[in-house]
Amino acid sequence: MRPIAIRIFHWVNLIVLWGLIGSGLQIYNANPVFGGRQGWHIPGAFLLGGWLGGARNWHFTLMWFFGLNLLAYGLYILFSRRWQHYFVQQKDIKALAQSQNLQRRQFAWHRIVYTIAIPLLLLSLISGISMYQPSQFHWLARSFGSWQNLRTIHFLAVPVLISLVIVHGTIASNIGNGVLLRSMFAIKSTSNS
Amino acid sequence: MSTEDKKFTRRQILRWVGGGLLFNATGTVLYDPIGRLIRPVNDRLGEAMLSQRLIPEIDLGDHVDLGKLIVNSFDGTPKIDLANFRLQVTGQVNKPLNLSMEDIRRLPYESQITQHVCVEGWAAIVQWGGVKLSDILQVAGVKSTARYVYFTSADGYYESWDLASAQHPQTLLAYQKNDAPLPPENGAPLRLASPIKLGYKLSKWVTAVTVTDKLMTKRGYWEDQGYDWFASI
Known part of the structure; x- marks a missing residue:
């Protein structure tokens, strides 16, 4: 099994991101x-909250879980020193260029994808804070250039993060024939895991 | 177990997506209790962030144009007899006021270019001209027991604010927009304008300002339907 901190991070992220996407699209x-208002609207099945006010309740509840989860993860990789050897490194790029070992190449791709995930998660948080408090955090919000830029970037988190989860999940499920993915989402230790 | 069993199957993926949609359906039913839990927390956060410091104005220098406000009102634009228009200032004040537009225009003029942010997600950069609400409150003399300010509008819209936000130096009662007299659909003759609150807090067609020591059950037209009360931006 993966370390408990990393498993919690993945579970919380998966559930909270799903809720943030549903409520975010309802706000959208x-x-x-x-x-x-004349633009294309998202179909109801994917929405969370029922109406704008309900979606805001969910979005501004889940933002806390998303942000604090990301913070806890950051502290964990900092103090466990995982940051030194966990993320993509020169040797992964080299492996992709030179190695014929399928497993080694898979692993290199895997590290690239989850390393990219970190700045993308941070960008959705920062663009979200900027839209939530554009006056109190005017220095942050205005760094996006215009309100339309800010909205577009925050919205793009939806397709980008969904694609990322699909690619990350697919690669992970190919490593060791699913053992890695199972061990990441295992709730309790079982004899065959 | 064969190796195929260990990978994610189509069936498992469908199960996850189905679970997700069920989560949305359940969560939607629960929007109100969730809101009752979280809105006081986020209101507290907004209160903690509020200061009387100025929000820097938007620089119109390069590419920024004054934006167009989408007109939202719950009951159309009310007909207001401008000749007999009065702004009432009452409640926890030492000297209740009954001001005509002439009286209001005689108070110091303030102009600011700020971003108007709507709860729906759009925003517009607007030049507002008018009088600081804090100047009017100062003339009326707010009592030490005062904590909230209520705004009543000609169309029946109502709002309540915390006193500190109402006294923020950029909270205006505006009678001018984008270098022209305030148009009727945007709240003429007098509306709230401020860079620290969402648009639904910025009442149009304001006719009465009532200072209170308590928040009443009716806190605002939209707040009573489930929007957050502090609505800091």
Whole structure:
């Protein structure tokens, strides 16, 4: 099994991101980023909250779990020194260029994908804080250039993070025929894991 | 176990997506209790972040144009008899006021270019001109027991604010927008404008300002339907 801290991080992220996407898209529907009120609306099955106010309740509840989870993860990789050897390194790039070993190449891709995940998760958090408090955090919000840029970047977190989860999950499930993925989401230790 | 069993199967993926959609359906039913839990927490956060410091104005220098406000009102634009218009300032004040637009225009003029942010997700950069609400409150003399300010509008819209936000130096009662007299659909003759609150806090067609020591059960047209009360931005 993976370390408990990393398993919790993955579980919380998976559930909270799903909820943030559903409530975020419900908020989006109040005034679509592309095209305004006449723009294309997201179908109801994928939405969370029922209406704008309900979606805001969920979005601004889950943002705490998302942010604190990311913070706890950051502290964990800092103090466990995982940051020194856990993320993508020169040798992974070299392996992709030179190695014929399928397992080694898979592992290199795996590290690239989850390393990219970190800045993407941070960007969705920062763009979210900027939209939530554009006056109190004016220095942050204005660094995005314009409100439309900010909205677009925050919205793009949805397709980007969904793609990332699919790619990350697919690669992980190929490593050791699913053993890695199972061990990441294992809730309790079982004899065959 | 064969190796195929160990990988994620289509069936497992469908199970996860199904679980996700069920999560959405359940969560949607629970939007109200979740809101009752979280809104006081986030209101507290907004209160903690509030200071009387100025939010820097938007620099119109390079590419920024004054934006267009989408007109939202719950009951159309009310007809207001401008000649007989009065702004009432009452409640926990030493000297209740009954001001005409002439009286209000005689108070110091303030202009600011700030971002108006709507709860729906759009925003517009607007030049607002008018009088600081804090100047009016100062003339009326707010009592030491005062903690909240209520705004009543000609169309029946109502809002309540914390006193500190109402006294913020950029909270205006505006009678001018984008270098022209405030248009009727944007709240003429007098509306709230401020860079520290979401648009639904910025009442249009304001006719009465009531200072209170308590928050009443009715806290605002939208707040009573489930929007957050502090609505800091």
